Amino acid sequence: MSDSLSATADPQLVGIAPDERSIAAWPAVFALGMGVFALVSAEFLPASVLTSIAADLSISVGAAGQTVTVTSLVGVVAAIFTPIVSSRFDRRLVLWALMFLLALSSLTTALANGYAMLLAARFLLGLSLGGFWSMAPALSLRLVPARSVPRALAIISAGVSAAFIGAGPLGAYLDALLGWRMVFVLSAGLAGVALLALLTTMPRLPSQTVPRLETLAVLLARPSVRLMLISVLVTISGQFTGFTYIRPFLEQVPQLGVTAITFVLLGYGFGNVIGNFAGGAVVARGVKLAIVSFALATAVLALAMLLFGSSPIVAGIAVALWGFAFGFAPVGFQSWMVRTAADHAEAASGLLTAAFLVAIASGAVLGGLLVDHVGGWGPIGYMAAATFAGAVLVLVAGKEPPRP
Template sequence: MAITQAASGKAAVQKTSSLPLLSLTVGAFAIGMTEFVIMGILPNVAEDLNVSISAAGQLITMYALGVAVGAPILTMLTHRIPQKRLLAFLMGLFILGNSISVIAPNYAVLMGARMLTALTHGTFFGVGAVIASSLVAPDKRAGAVSMMMAGLTIANIIGVPLGTFIGQHMGWRASFATIALMGIATLIGILIFIPKLKQEKPVGIMQQLAALANPRLQLFLVIAVLGNAGLFAIFTYIAPLLVQVTGFAEHSVTWILVLFGCGVTLGNMIGGKLADWKLMPTILGLYLIICVILALFTFTVHNPITAVVTIFLWGAASFAVFPGMQVRIMSLAKSAPALASTTSHSAGNLGNATGAFIGGLVITHLSLTALPWVGSILVGLALLLGIFCLLIDRRHAG
C-alpha cells in the first residue's frame, strides 16, 4: 500500500503541522485506554453481569485474540480504502464497539462489543504508523511513529487510572462512555486534520501476502514476539513479585506501575529519536540493555529502592525499542507497509500471551524470583536473531 504525498499547498501546510500527529496520538490514547481499563474495573463488571472473575477475565483474553487474529484480516479486506477514509471507518467501529459496551445487557453482548473494538486496534496502529511516517521527512519517521505510540503509553499512566476511578465511582459503563467520547474527538480530528494522501494502485491481497512471506520480515516478527514475551513474562506477574519478593504493600504497587509508565513514555520518545539516527544499532543496543537490566533485576528485586529504579529503567528501555521495530518492519514490506505494521502488533500481542503463559510455567515449576532471568533469556534470543538479521542485511548490501 505505497503512499505518496499530495502535492497541493494545503497538504504541504498540514504536513508540517503537529495537529495530524496529535489526532493519531489521541486515537492511540483512546485505544490504549479501552484495552487496559477493563483490568481496573473487572470486579465491577463481574458483579454487575453476574459472572465470575475468571469469566470476566476472558474479556481481556478475547480482546488480545481479536487484535492478533482479526487485525491483519481486516487490514487486507480494507486495503483498497484510502487511508484517511479507512482511519475514519475504524474510529467509527471503535465508537460503535464502546457504545455497545455502555448498554450491553449481558456478558455475551459485552464480549461481542470487545471483540468488535479489538478489530480496530491493530489496523488503526498499522495504518496510523504509515500515515504518521508519511507526514514527516524520511529521517524523522521513527520519531513520528513514537509520537503516535506515545498515546498508548500515556494511556497506561493517565487513562487507565482515570477510567478505573470513573468506573468505581460512576459505574463501569461510564468508563466505556468516556472512551467513546474520546473516539468521537479522534474522529473529528481525523476528518479535519489528517490530509488526503494520494495512493498508488492498490496492492492485491496475494501480493500483500507475498510481501509478508519475506523471510527477513518473518524473522523480525519473531523478534517482536520474543521481545514482548520477555516483557510480559515478568510484567504480568509484577504485582505478586513486588509484594511477595520485594516486600511492598499492595497499595504501593499502583504508584510503582505509574512510575513504570513514566519510564515507558520517556523511553518511547527517546527511542524514536535514536532510531531515526541509527536504526539497527538502536534496536540491537536496546535489546542488549534490556537483557542486562532484567538480569540485574534478579538481584535488585530483593531491595525496594533498587527494585523501583530497575523497573523504571526496564520500562524505558523496553518501549524505546518499539518505534524502531515498527519502522524496520514497514521498510521490509514496502508493497504492504500497513499490513506489515498491523502484523507487527499482532506479533506483539502473541508475545504478550506467550510471555504470560511462560511466566505462569516459571512460577509453577521454578519460583517468582526466576521470572527476571527467564525474561532476560527471552529478550536475549530476540537480540541474537537481530544480530543474525544485521549480518544478512550487510551481506545483501555487499
C-alpha cells in the same frame, strides 16, 4: 525515524501529485495520535484493573487477563484484512468507523454482566485496534510533505507513550476511586473525543490502491524480515507477559497497595517516554544495538525483580527502568522493518502490527497460566527468559539493516 519513510516508498502514495501534500495537515496528524492514545489506553487498561475485574465477574485473574489475548488475536486479523476489505472506501470514513467501534467496545465492557459479554466487547476493540494501526502510519504519509513524515510518525507514536503514562496509573487510581466499570466509561469518552477530532480535521483520503495478499508473501520471503518477525514474537511476548500481569506481582511480592502501584505504573510510563527519545538516538547509531539493548536490559531488570523485588524500592526502580528500556523497542523494530521493506511500507506495517499483536496475545495466555498456577512472579520469570533469548537471537543471527 529514518528518511527512507518517503512518499515514494509506499504504494498508497503512488499517483499523489506533489501539491496534494505540499501543506501539512498537522491537526489531522494530531487527531491520529489522539486515536492511537485512546486505542492503546483501552487495550492495556485491564492490566491496571485486572484483580477488580476478576473479583466482580467471579473469574480468575488469569481468565481476566485473556481479555488482552482476545483483543490481540482479533487485531492480527483486522490488521491484515482491514485495508483489503475497506479498499473501496474513503480512508477517513474507515477511521471514523474504527474509532466508533472503540467507543462501543469500552461502553460494552463497562456494562458487561459476565465473562462472555466482556470477551465480546474486547473482540470489538480488536477490530478497531488492528484496523486503525494498520492504516495510520501509511495515511500519515499522505497528510504531510515527505520531509515532514518522520515528525508525523513521531507524533502518532507519542500516543503510545502517553497511553503508558495514563492507562496504567490512572486506571489503577480511578479503579480504587470510582470502580473499574467507570474506568471504561471514561475510556469510551476518550474515544468520543478522538472521534470528534478525526471528524473535524481529517481531509478526504480516497483509496488509491488495492492491497494484495501476494505482497505479504514477497516480504516473508526475505530472511531479514523473517528474523525481525521472529525476534518480535520472542521478545514482545516476554514483555507483555510481564506487563499484563505486573499488578499481581506488585501485590504479591513487594505487597504494594493501590496508591503505591499507581506511582510505580506512573514511573513505568514516564520511563517509557524518556526511553522513546533515547531509543531514537540509539537507533541512529544502530538498529541492532537498540533492539539488543532493550531485550537484554529487560531480562536483567526482570531477574532483579525476581531476586530483590520483595523490596518496594527495588521493585519501583526496576519497573521504571523497564519502561525506559521498552522505549527502545518500537522505534527499533519499526526502523528495522522500514529499512528492509521500504518498497512495501504499508504491507510491512501490517506484518509488524500483526507480529506485535500475536506476541501480546501469546504473552497474555502464558502469563495467565503462570499467574494462576505459579503466582505473581511466574510471568516475570518468563519475561526474563524470553527477552534474554531474543537478545541472543538478534545478537548472533541479526545483521545491521542498510542505512537509507
